[in-house]
Structure formats: C-alpha cells, structure tokens
Amino acid sequence: MLLAGGAAAQARQEEPVVSIAFVGDILLDDTPGKVIRSGRDPFAPTASILDAADIRVGNLECVVATGGTAVPDKPFTFRAHPRTLPVLKRHFDALALANNHSGDFGPGAFREMLDRLDKQGIAYFGGGRTLAAAHRPLIIERKGLRVALLSYNEFFPRSFEADADKPGIAWSEDEQVRLDIVTARSTHRADLVIPVMHWGWEHEPLASERQRQLARVMIDAGADAVVGGHPHVTQDVEQYRGKPIIYSLGNFLFDGFSDADNNTGWILRLELDRRGARAWRTFPVSIDQEGTPRPAPTLGAACWTRGQSEAAICKGD
Template identity: 65%
Template sequence: MRGDTSSCAIRRFLVAVLLCFGVVGGATAGAKLDDPTVSLAFVGDIMLDGIPGDTVKGERDPFAHFARILDAADIRIGNLECVIASEGRAERKPFTFRADPRTVNVLKGHFTALSLANNHTGDFGRAAFSEMLNLLEVQKLSYFGGGRNLAEAHAPLLIERNGLKIAILGYNEIFPRSFEANHDTPGLAWSEDEQVITDIQNARKVHHADLVIPFMHWGLEHEPHASARQRRLARTMIDAGANAVIGGHPHVTQDIEQYKGSPIFYSLGNFVFDGFKDEDNITGWLIRLEMDRKGVHRWQLYVAHIDHQGIPHPASPKARSCWQRGQRVGAICG
C-alpha cells in the first residue's frame, strides 16, 4: 500500500465527503424498515490489463483486500473498464485496454454483474467485444449497458433477491460514439436523455421492477466536482423513477448529493487500475446500499487506497461514512 494514510487525514477526507452531501440535520436512528430488504455493493473502474492483469496471471486476487465487504452484499456491481478477449486489433486511441480471458474467473468470484457501458470495452473492436460477451455468458457472469444489438444494450439487468426485483441500467456518454450498439450491431448503450427516461419508466411499467438504479459513465476526467450536465441528468433520472444514481469515469471521486430522498454518487473513482500516482486518482470508493421497496434506507461508503500495482486496499478498517433514512446528511461511522 502506498504511503501511510493517517487516521486524521482519512477523517478529514470523509468530512469533506459529508460536507458535499448536505447540511446537518436530525436522524431517526432505529426507524422501522419495510420488509424485505436487499444490499448492493458498487465499485468504480476495474481495469485488468497491465499490472492488475499480471496479478491475475500469477494466480493472485486483486480484489482480495475487499473480498469480505464485497461478499457481504446480496448484489455486487462494478464497471469493467476494459475488454476481455484474446482477439481483436487495438483502436487508434491513446490508451487501449484488453484483459486476459482468465480474468473472468476472478471477476465471477466477487461480482454479480458488470457494466460494459464505458469508453474502453470497445478498444479492440466488435469481434473482441462479442468474444467478451460469450466469455461472460459461459461463466454466468451477468452484464448490462452493452449487448449484441441496441435492444439488448438498453435492456435492464433484472435481479431478484429477497422478494425484491432490482433493475440496473448502464449508459456511456464519453465521446466518440463510434462503439454505440445499433439495431443489429453489438456495442454500448449511449446516454440519450429521452431514451434513458423511457428505459427507467419501462423498467417499472414493463418489467415490474421494485427498484431502479442507473450506472453512468460520464463527467470530465480528473475533475473532482460533477458538471452541470451530470447534475441535470441525475435529477432527471430520479424524477423518472430511479431510486439511486451511481457514476464513474473521471478517475477521481466526485460529489455526493441527495435529491428527493435518493442518493447520487457522481463518481466512485478508480477501484482496480494501475498507472496513477496522484492521491485523488488512487483513492476510490465502495458504496454499499441497503434498500427496501421505498428506495435506499441506508448507505455506507468505504474508502479504497490503490497501491502502485493498481490493487485496492481499505484505507482504514474504520474509515467510512454512512447515512440512513431520516438523516439530511451522512455521518462518520466506525
């Protein structure tokens, strides 16, 4: 793990998170929860090329330090910031990421599903992308935000746990749009406001989901604050029926906002990713949501510190912030 992150520094970091969240208000601890409930864990960018990929080839687990926290959730979701394939040719772009097919087994050990809606799953073309879909399906590792055609890319991932049906949607809005799915062409789900609204509404009306969560790939790289575009779209999605909004892409964590009782995590930052040195880039979040039919009734934020090999470590076993229904702001817990 890189450096010594003191408890005071971590505490200051979490205080900054909570100041982004809102003003201090009263809490109703111990409020009775509606049954049933479900827990979901979300992490940001997972890139298994480079050193993290070598870690897997060496039969080591890059997620080992967070295994206990991940495995404690009913549903575990991450953003796969690479293509997993053995074929394909690199696109003409500054950075291209392709992971070895052996990484699927490691991902399967920790994740329920992965978002494919980002600017790197198309790095080696459509043949490599299609190979990845086959690899994930053989291992029964679910995915969303991408597919073999437009309808599949925009279809919600539906997961039933504890008597609740959860719909998870994924969208990319990082240009260029060259890897967008078409009616008969594999690719990603692109973020068009009207289509996103329709998808959220259909998740409830057509698929009868109790809970809907969009996972967005958006914003500006290395920018610690969400853009006006992100804020408008996040609120639009909640108005359309989303219970929470999760985001990524900037390679840094961004603001947390509460809108109409629903949390918005604009960027979770990196999770498994090498090649960064700045403190902001090697700090990521794992978010655990606890939900009932009304939406999120509690969340917890765990801070990840990413070492020089791109491997995340808990910044401190006690360093986390949390919120529960009835509070206007989170609190440092631990």
C-alpha cells in the same frame, strides 16, 4: 385493518432489505492482469466487504478478449486476457459495460467478450449484441425484490454504441434514459431501478452541471439512486427528492496513476427496501502500485440513512 403504532413499526422492520456493493473502474489489463496471471487475486483484500452484500456490481473498464484490433488514434486501449474472468466471477454478480473502453478492440472483440461472460455466468448490463439488448435492464431478484440495473456512457467515442445489428454499449440520451427507467418498472416489473453512469470530466472532484442535470432527470423518471464513475477520482454526493446520488466512486482495480486522488476509491454499500434507498455508506480503499485496492479506514467513510439531510462521517471509522 390498520396496524397499531408498534405493530406497524415491527412490520416495517420486517420488510425485505437488499444490499448492493458498487465499485468503480475495474481494469484487468496491464499490471492487474499480470497479478492474476501470477496466481494472485487482486480482489482478495476487499473480498470481505464485497461478500457482505447481497449483490456485487462493478464497472468493467476494458474488453476481455483475445481477438480484435486496437482502435486507431485512441491514446489508451485496454484488452484483458480471458484468464481473468474466473477471478472476476468470484467477487462480482454483475458488470456495467457502458464505458469508453469496452469497444477498444472493435465490435468483434466486444461480441467475443459477451460470449465469454455468458459462458462464465457473469451477468452484465449497459451493453449487448444489439441496441435493444444494450438498453435492456438487468433484473436481479433477491429476497423477493426485483432490482433493475441500467448503464450508460457519456464519454466519447460514440462509435462504441450498439446498433440494430451491431454489438456495443448504451449511449446516454435523456429521453431514451427516461424511457428505459419507466420501462424497467412497467414492462420488467422492477421494484427498484438504479442507473450506473459513466460520465463527468476526468480528475474533477466535483460533478459537472451536466451530471447534476441528468441525475435529476433519472430520479424524476423513477430511479431510486444514481451511481457514477469515469473521472478516476471520487466526487461529491447529493440527494434529490430523498434519493442518493453518488457521482463518482473513483478507481477500484486500476494501475498507472501516481497521484493520491487517483489511487483512492470507494466501495459503496447501498441498502434498499420497497420504498427505495434506506441507507448507504462508503468504504474507502487505497490502490497500490500493482493496482490492487486495499481497505483504508483512516481515510474516513461517509454514511447516510433515510431522513438525513446530508451524509455524515461514519462513527468508528
């Protein structure tokens, strides 16, 4: 039976809508770790934005463990204390592990982190105890919609990659990424698929041709949106075939930078229904000297809704 125009519009309005808050790089070592050790919560200033979403996702830019040895000849290695995990659990439902710091203290420390995340009840994706597990999508169901999250790293060292019998992260190869997206729908029965990428060149405000090419590969394979990070700055946004591509969210909880662009990040709120992304907006944050992100509405926010040709500045921000 066909619905009349008004009834059809009402049915569309009653479709389930799931919101996801994405943030960029989270570093729990160094000064942010000291903030937590002092009993303070560095996520508190942005908690109201995060908690307004049905699902909260971040990129964990460090290993959380007590064991392991720092990888030699790597200029920066990050290892956070396990005391940080209860604070992380308070604010995030899932963490992307596919990045260039997850393996900083070797596969043993990475395995220890997985055990600790499991014990704490924090879901993760883009990393696992085997290669197959690292490429397996994390399925989160909300309001009857099954959302698949995948994550891949494109920044060396590739030695952090998982193997058949070694824990580690998922490395980005076009054919495997394409297959993972297809499999997320066909085998894991996902309604929506979102890859979270660790890619691009550091400190570059515009996405590279490689980022643009791979984003199109993923959307052609069935991704509903693409979200990225790693450059330590926010980058441009695009849409392809009506699907949003946010190339870099920049830093989120991170210290050690003095330039304003490195201390500016976005919280991305993405709203999805069964047809894919229906709207998104960014919430700018400024990162203080302790690495704590704080809302910064004066920096302006971007908005997009399905059918718009490009993002606009949000009114009232």
